[in-house]
Amino acid sequence: MKSLEELKRIRDQAKERMTMRENGDHDYRVVVGMATCGIAAGARPVLNTLVEEVAREHLPVTVMQTGCIGMCALEPIVEVFDKDNHKTTYVLVDTKKAKDIVLRHLMHGEVIEEYTVGHYSK
Amino acid sequence: MQEIAMTILDIAQNSIRACAKLIQIVIRDSHKDNIIHIECLDDGCGMDDKTLQKVTDPFYTTRTTRQIGLGIPMFKESVEATGGWFSIESQKGVGTKIIGEYVKNHLDTPPMGNIAETLITLIQYDDHIDYVFQYICDDFEWVLNTKEIKDILDGVPINQPDIILWLKDYIKEGMQK
Ligand SMILES: Nc1ncnc2c1ncn2[C@@H]1O[C@H](COP(=O)(O)OP(=O)(O)O)[C@@H](O)[C@H]1O
Numbered sequence: 001m002k003s004l005e006e007l008k009r010i011r012d013q014a015k016e017r018m019t020m021r022e023n024g025d026h027d028y029r030v031v032v033g034m035a036t037c038g039i040a041a042g043a044r045p046v047l048n049t050l051v052e053e054v055a056r057e058h059l060p061v062t063v064m065q066t067g068c069i070g071m072c073a074l075e076p077i078v079e080v081f082d083k084d085n086h087k088t089t090y091v092l093v094d095t096k097k098a099k100d101i102v103l104r105h106l107m108h109g110e111v112i113e114e115y116t117v118g119h120y121s122k
Numbered sequence: 123m124q125e126i127a128m129t130i131l132d133i134a135q136n137s138i139r140a141c142a143k144l145i146q147i148v149i150r151d152s153h154k155d156n157i158i159h160i161e162c163l164d165d166g167c168g169m170d171d172k173t174l175q176k177v178t179d180p181f182y183t184t185r186t187t188r189q190i191g192l193g194i195p196m197f198k199e200s201v202e203a204t205g206g207w208f209s210i211e212s213q214k215g216v217g218t219k220i221i222g223e224y225v226k227n228h229l230d231t232p233p234m235g236n237i238a239e240t241l242i243t244l245i246q247y248d249d250h251i252d253y254v255f256q257y258i259c260d261d262f263e264w265v266l267n268t269k270e271i272k273d274i275l276d277g278v279p280i281n282q283p284d285i286i287l288w289l290k291d292y293i294k295e296g297m298q299k
């Protein structure tokens with residue numbers, strides 16, 4: 001059972017991490033398109049997979065939602081911004097690809113070429 | 123939308139776009155009364171009469187060039203196809219209330235889907251928006267009020283990944299009690 005006691009433990013751990021890290025110091029910002037087009041294409045489980053994996057690995061990553069990214073046929077779309085604001089756009093993302101993005105890109109800094117928009121528009 | 127949970131996400135996203143600070147979602151799922159009653163109430167910017175007219179007029183929907191139809195007419199159509207009913211009330215500067223009631227055992231009534239995923243998706247979006255979620259079935263009633271959760275969190279944002287993860291299981295368990 002999920003108890004409020006457990007929530008308090010998670011809260012205290014989060015506070016500890018917040019003081020350890022410089023405030024707002026994140027390695028990556030991940031943005032998921034969550035307009036109707038994205039949601040209809042399956043963006044909800046993609047977002048939630050990203051949130052879950054980031055939580056599980058305690059990664060210094062911010063996951064955010066946005067509206068239509070403007071390429072409805074390629075939704076679900078996930079954009080990864082690094083510290084220098086360099087953007088990688090992943091398209092037609094599903095939960096498996098989302099897990100790969102966390103493991104390979106967010107944890108090991110590797111751009112997964114075959115999932116990127118550049119690969120699809122070639 | 124294939125699931126009621128997706129429809130709720132779509133309808134509540136309208137409330138977010140309308141700058142709501144408090145969004146109340148009610149699901150009453152009753153075998154006894156053979157209904158699935160969905161309610162979404164917000165304190166967002168509301169609609170003037172002209173918009174309200176357009177948003178409920180099916181003729182207006184068929185004329186749009188969008189790939190995916192407007193969320194509200196789709197919701198209305200979907201509940202009415204099951205013999206249920208739909209209502210929308212809105213007042214500029216006050217807020218909006220949308221109700222859709224499905225006939226539970228009708229063949230065209232979509233499955234409930236993953237309500238927990240829908241709620242955490244909404245909560246994850248912006249930690250400044252509060253939600254009261256009420257789930258009522260024949261045997262019990264369960265309420266989630268994000269303000270109460272935030273009191274416990276004591277300043278830690280509710281949309282932190284590990285808190286979202288806890289919430290997901292908390293909601294799942296709450297709806298099964
Ligand atoms: N809760 C709400 N508060 C204020 N305005 C709303 C609300 N819901 C819908 N609207 C208005 O009605 C319009 C149509 O909504 P909808 O049918 O969901 O289509 P869409 O969200 O794609 O525009 C919205 O663009 C908005 O102007």
Ligand SMILES: [Mg+2]
Nearest residue numbers: 132136193194
């Ligand atoms: Mg909408």
